Amino acid sequence: MKLLKSPLLVLLILAMLGVNAQKKNSTAKMDPEKSILKNTEDSGNHQLLMAAVHVSELETLLDGEAQFTVFAPSDANFDSSTKARITDLVLAKNKKEIQSILGYHIIAGKLTASRILKALCSGKGRATFTTISGDTLVATMKGLDIVLTDKYGQQSIITKADATQCNGVIHVIDSVSHIASKA
Numbered sequence: 001m002k003l004l005k006s007p008l009l010v011l012l013i014l015a016m017l018g019v020n021a022q023k024k025n026s027t028a029k030m031d032p033e034k035s036i037l038k039n040t041e042d043s044g045n046h047q048l049l050m051a052a053v054h055v056s057e058l059e060t061l062l063d064g065e066a067q068f069t070v071f072a073p074s075d076a077n078f079d080s081s082t083k084a085r086i087t088d089l090v091l092a093k094n095k096k097e098i099q100s101i102l103g104y105h106i107i108a109g110k111l112t113a114s115r116i117l118k119a120l121c122s123g124k125g126r127a128t129f130t131t132i133s134g135d136t137l138v139a140t141m142k143g144l145d146i147v148l149t150d151k152y153g154q155q156s157i158i159t160k161a162d163a164t165q166c167n168g169v170i171h172v173i174d175s176v177s178h179i180a181s182k183a
Contacts, residue, residue, distance in 0.1 A: 030163040030170070036070055037063035039165055045074040045172075048083065049102075051090045056098040061106075061132075068168040069111035071137075071148060071156065073176050082176050103133030104150060104177050110168050113161035116146055137177070150177040 030039045037059055040046045049072055053059060062068065078086065089098050107129050116139050119127035127139040138149045146158045160172035 030165065032164045033166055035063045035167045036068060036165045036170060039163070040070075040072065040170065043074075045076070046072055048075050048078055048086055048090075049073065052086055052098045052102055055090050055093050056095055056102050058099065058102055058106075062167075065167060066108070067110040068132075069107040069109065070168065070170045071105045071107075071158070071173045071177070072170050073105075073156070073173050077159075077172075077174050078176060086176070100133055101176070104131050104135055104137075105173075106132045107137070108132055112169055113146065113158065113171065120146075148173065148177065 030043070034042070037053070040053075040062070041050055053062065062070070086098075086101075089101075111129065116127060119129075120139060120141060125140060129137050129139065131137060135151055140147050140149065142157070146161075148156045148158070150156075154175070154177055156173040156175045156177055158171045159174050163170040163172070
């Protein structure tokens with residue numbers, strides 16, 4: 001009973017239950033033997049993201065053997081202004097800016113939801129992760145949700161966690177980070 005007196009431990013247990021429920025629904029179409037790139041292409045839910053990946057020339061990174069964590073917004077999670085902004089960048093083949101935006105959604109190494117939650121417990125409710133673009137994402141909890149906040153204060157919630165790939169993990173998020181500042 002002493003363990004249940006720790007609010008962070010109770011929060012971790014509740015969050016793990018929520019993550020496990022999300023995992024059951026999120027990995028049905030993902031093949032853990034395929035790469036992040038191949039599964040994302042095959043998902044049918046990330047066409048805008050994949051167009052940006054192709055223009056940015058990050059295919060080799062996401063199809064290689066190195067482990068990465070990708071926070072991937074699905075096509076449904078792009079609001080009209082963000083969708084228009086990304087579409088404009090893709091059509092203009094603005095590789096540098098797209099790399100900056102995509103880089104903000106990728107972390108080197110395999111960062112599962114349970115590892116994020118452990119970091120949150122160790123950090124007393126706050127954990128900071130460095131993206132491949134060198135910027136930071138801060139993870140916090142809001143209820144049972146893991147919330148990611150970028151340096152501009154934009155927040156994304158992990159809506160589907162832990163889609164395991166042969167070269168990392170994908171977490172679906174509900175919005176695009178690091179884009180409003182570029183408008």
